[in-house]
Amino acid sequence: MSSETKQILTTDGIPLEVSLKKAEKKNKIKAFLLVAPLLLFLIITYIFPIGDMFMRSVDDKMVTNMLPKTFKAMEKWENLDELPPEEVYRGFYEDYKLLAENQQHGKLGQRLNKEKNGFNTITKKLFRQIKRNKIDESASIKEQINKIHKRWRNVEYWQAIKRTAPPYTMAKYLKGMDMYFAADGSIAQVDEDRRIHRILWLRTLEIAFFVTLFCFFMGYPIAHLLATLPMKYSNLLMICVLLPFWTSLLVRTASWMILLQQQGLVNDFFVMIGLVGDDNRPEMMYNKVGTYVAMTQILLPFMVLPLYSVMKTISPSLMRAGKSLGGTPFVAFWKVYFPLTIPGIGAGCLLVFILAIGYYITPALVGGASGTLISNQIAFHMKTTLDWSFASAMGLMLLSGVLVIYWIYNKLVGVDNIKLG
Amino acid sequence: MSKNPEFVKFDKVDKSYDGKVLVVKDLQLDIAEGEFITMLGPSGSGKTTCLMMLAGFETPTHGEILLDGNIISNIPPHKRGIGMVFQNYALFPHMTVYENLAFPLRVRKVEKDEIDKKVDKALSMVSLNGFETRMPAQLSGGQQQRVAVARALVFDPAVVLMDEPLGALDKNLRESMQYEIKHIHESIGVTVVYVTHDQSEALTMSNRIAVFNDGKVQQLSDPAELYEKPVNSFVAEFIGENNTFNGEVTDIDKDKCKVKLANSEILANPISVKSKGEKTTVSLRPERALINPKDKMDNMFTGKIEEVIYHGDHTRVRLNLLGSSEFILKVPNSTSNLELKVSQDIKIGWNSLDARALDPK
Numbered sequence: 001m002s003s004e005t006k007q008i009l010t011t012d013g014i015p016l017e018v019s020l021k022k023a024e025k026k027n028k029i030k031a032f033l034l035v036a037p038l039l040l041f042l043i044i045t046y047i048f049p050i051g052d053m054f055m056r057s058v059d060d061k062m063v064t065n066m067l068p069k070t071f072k073a074m075e076k077w078e079n080l081d082e083l084p085p086e087e088v089y090r091g092f093y094e095d096y097k098l099l100a101e102n103q104q105h106g107k108l109g110q111r112l113n114k115e116k117n118g119f120n121t122i123t124k125k126l127f128r129q130i131k132r133n134k135i136d137e138s139a140s141i142k143e144q145i146n147k148i149h150k151r152w153r154n155v156e157y158w159q160a161i162k163r164t165a166p167p168y169t170m171a172k173y174l175k176g177m178d179m180y181f182a183a184d185g186s187i188a189q190v191d192e193d194r195r196i197h198r199i200l201w202l203r204t205l206e207i208a209f210f211v212t213l214f215c216f217f218m219g220y221p222i223a224h225l226l227a228t229l230p231m232k233y234s235n236l237l238m239i240c241v242l243l244p245f246w247t248s249l250l251v252r253t254a255s256w257m258i259l260l261q262q263q264g265l266v267n268d269f270f271v272m273i274g275l276v277g278d279d280n281r282p283e284m285m286y287n288k289v290g291t292y293v294a295m296t297q298i299l300l301p302f303m304v305l306p307l308y309s310v311m312k313t314i315s316p317s318l319m320r321a322g323k324s325l326g327g328t329p330f331v332a333f334w335k336v337y338f339p340l341t342i343p344g345i346g347a348g349c350l351l352v353f354i355l356a357i358g359y360y361i362t363p364a365l366v367g368g369a370s371g372t373l374i375s376n377q378i379a380f381h382m383k384t385t386l387d388w389s390f391a392s393a394m395g396l397m398l399l400s401g402v403l404v405i406y407w408i409y410n411k412l413v414g415v416d417n418i419k420l421g
Numbered sequence: 422m423s424k425n426p427e428f429v430k431f432d433k434v435d436k437s438y439d440g441k442v443l444v445v446k447d448l449q450l451d452i453a454e455g456e457f458i459t460m461l462g463p464s465g466s467g468k469t470t471c472l473m474m475l476a477g478f479e480t481p482t483h484g485e486i487l488l489d490g491n492i493i494s495n496i497p498p499h500k501r502g503i504g505m506v507f508q509n510y511a512l513f514p515h516m517t518v519y520e521n522l523a524f525p526l527r528v529r530k531v532e533k534d535e536i537d538k539k540v541d542k543a544l545s546m547v548s549l550n551g552f553e554t555r556m557p558a559q560l561s562g563g564q565q566q567r568v569a570v571a572r573a574l575v576f577d578p579a580v581v582l583m584d585e586p587l588g589a590l591d592k593n594l595r596e597s598m599q600y601e602i603k604h605i606h607e608s609i610g611v612t613v614v615y616v617t618h619d620q621s622e623a624l625t626m627s628n629r630i631a632v633f634n635d636g637k638v639q640q641l642s643d644p645a646e647l648y649e650k651p652v653n654s655f656v657a658e659f660i661g662e663n664n665t666f667n668g669e670v671t672d673i674d675k676d677k678c679k680v681k682l683a684n685s686e687i688l689a690n691p692i693s694v695k696s697k698g699e700k701t702t703v704s705l706r707p708e709r710a711l712i713n714p715k716d717k718m719d720n721m722f723t724g725k726i727e728e729v730i731y732h733g734d735h736t737r738v739r740l741n742l743l744g745s746s747e748f749i750l751k752v753p754n755s756t757s758n759l760e761l762k763v764s765q766d767i768k769i770g771w772n773s774l775d776a777r778a779l780d781p782k
Contacts (some may be wrong), residue, residue, distance in 0.1 A: 315509060317507045317508070317509060320498070320505075320507070321511035321512075321513070322513075322524070323477075323497075323498040323499045324476055324478075324499070324504070324505040324582075325499075325504070325505075325525035325528070325572065325573075326576065327499055327524070327528045329497075331499075335524070340514065340515055
């Protein structure tokens with residue numbers, strides 16, 4: 001039939017494809033308008049703040065804006081092992097003079113001092129010379145500045161100024177991994193006794209991993225019971241699972257503090273049954289044990305609920321079939337039931353792990369020194385040192401860590417296999 | 422090899438779930454080796470419970486179940502070696518057809534070559550060769566059912582239990598599967614215990630049928646006898662269609678009795694009535710009553726046609742007869758009976774032998 005190769009027309013003579021697109025267009029616009037508020041909400045509350053966080057974490061414009069003439073002149077500074085030419089000195093002098101007039105010179109001194117120790121002293125000296133009008137602008141500025149302090153004659157200090165020229169820097173990210181830019185611009189490791197962040201990252205991963213593991217081993221039987229018990233018991237059990245879920249996080253953590261402290265109920269019980277001596281009560285709080293116990297209890301529902309929703313859909317006749325075909329109860333469980341719960345295990349573990357990796361309040365309250373996580377460090381920089389750009393950098397590192405875990409999970413199990421309900 | 426007539430034996434089995442109500446009451450049932458027996462009954466009649474007790478998923482509250490002379494009440498399901506086909510197939514959704522069939526063989530540590538051979542044989546039995554690598558979700562309902570049957574047979578069990586296996590299929594497929602299962606049973610001679618609530622399924626497939634009601638076996642006999650000679654009014658009502666008359670016995674002979682209805686009297690075959698004055702329900706199959714019978718019949722009445730329903734191969738006629746407007750006639754379609762009209766009066770006759778006076782409803 002020839003009509004197969006011809007374009008198909010509707011009864012009005014419009015090509016079918018055009019007509020179809022027209023009909024679909026309305027639906028597409030409708031669908032978009034329906035999700036538009038959510039999209040806008042996401043952009044404002046999620047994408048935009050993360051973008052801002054990123055900008056903040058790499059921002060290093062302060063010096064760039066303070067010393068425009070210096071950096072312009074530095075473009076002509078070719079041999080970096082020798083002191084820069086006269087133009088650089090002149091540019092720096094003019095920039096600094098302007099800063100001094102605007103009372104901004106102190107900030108520059110501090111910032112440069114972070115880059116290389118000793119800057120504070122020599123910029124202050126320069127400031128005094130300028131204030132007393134000791135600098136003769138018609139003569140060589142280079143010679144006059146070099147006379148102020150011997151460090152001005154040291155090329156390393158000028159190299160340090162040059163390093164602050166780019167408006168963006170990855171230094172905060174390096175700092176988050178206990179590394180820094182060395183004087184020659186290469187990446188170097190912080191001294192071993194000052195590497196605090198790497199310990200925190202590893203501890204965060206370790207605690208998140210074990211909390212996930214504990215939640216899995218405790219949550220699996222609970223979820224199984226929930227899914228198989230008759231309605232009247234399973235409802236009660238469900239409430240037992242959800243009741244802590246509905247209680248304030250702070251209240252739950254506080255009750256763990258009551259239970260776990262050295263004069264607390266758990267220790268009292270151990271003493272009572274003679275497990276430990278009264279004068280030898282173990283520390284169960286302000287260390288990792290406290291963090292493990294409290295976090296496992298708090299995150300347990302996030303493991304139980306996805307597991308339960310998957311187990312609920314598994315027909316009990318499958319286990320029966322496994323047994324009637326000759327499998328022992330264990331074989332029937334391991335070969336038939338367990339593989340079918342993997343989507344729930346995946347969802348639960350991913351959920352618990354990701355939540356645990358960014359956990360904050362509980363480790364802050366019961367963790368003590370050895371039980372705090374990376375998020376506590378982020379909060380510390382947000383609230384105490386006010387180094388927001390460093391806090392942002394670590395926050396983003398945490399976020400990318402979560403994305404990497406998600407990616408690995410997708411490669412191993414497949415995200416399509418996740419079932420949350 | 423002589424067949425054991427008591428291959429499976431339910432010996433005085435009681436079952437109660439809550440300690441108050443007996444779901445199965447004093448069940449006494451022998452199943453012969455190689456027999457196809459069907460447990461038929463309405464839902465809640467205890468038939469599935471019996472099957473579950475035989476499979477080992479429920480334990481009898483009292484009494485014993487014997488398989489080939491051995492008491493099996495304390496043997497767990499996986500050691501009984503009984504194949505089972507479940508209502509919703511219960512295929513393992515994460516395994517291919519091959520893996521599903523290989524499962525019972527693998528747990529028995531059968532050699533790989535032997536597994537291949539047996540799986541292949543079982544699949545050809547249900548004509549599903551070439552489907553080994555499919556997942557159950559990629560199969561149609563009928564194909565899934567065949568896989569389930571093949572899986573229950575692949576490890577050569579002595580007994581196969583089937584729990585309403587065809588319930589989820591459409592009518593045509595169900596009928597063709599009935600024949601297929603019947604042929605499989607005939608060709609391999611395995612003992613089959615089949616549970617259904619569909620009486621036509623039971624009649625088509627079984628050697629013997631046990632009709633369950635209220636936790637008891639009401640009648641155990643072959644399909645023809647069950648249909649032609651129901652022993653009580655429950656069985657008569659449950660199997661096939663049935664015209665009933667409620668009345669009182671006024672006269673009783675060896676093979677005949679008079680039953681007084683509201684305003685007339687009929688002759689019937691005394692089955693469960695013994696003496697005068699007993700209440701009874703008389704049961705008559707619709708196809709046993711004839712219009713304008715040529716032979717002499719001992720029950721002859723005139724009724725008025727209320728409704729005529731055309732069914733293709735036969736016509737159903739609803740009559741107002743002997744004070745009841747629910748009397749059904751099944752008339753085979755031939756040119757002679759096309760002139761049946763509503764509100765026409767016709768003559769109806771039947772033999773008293775076919776009108777069975779049973780226990781009162």
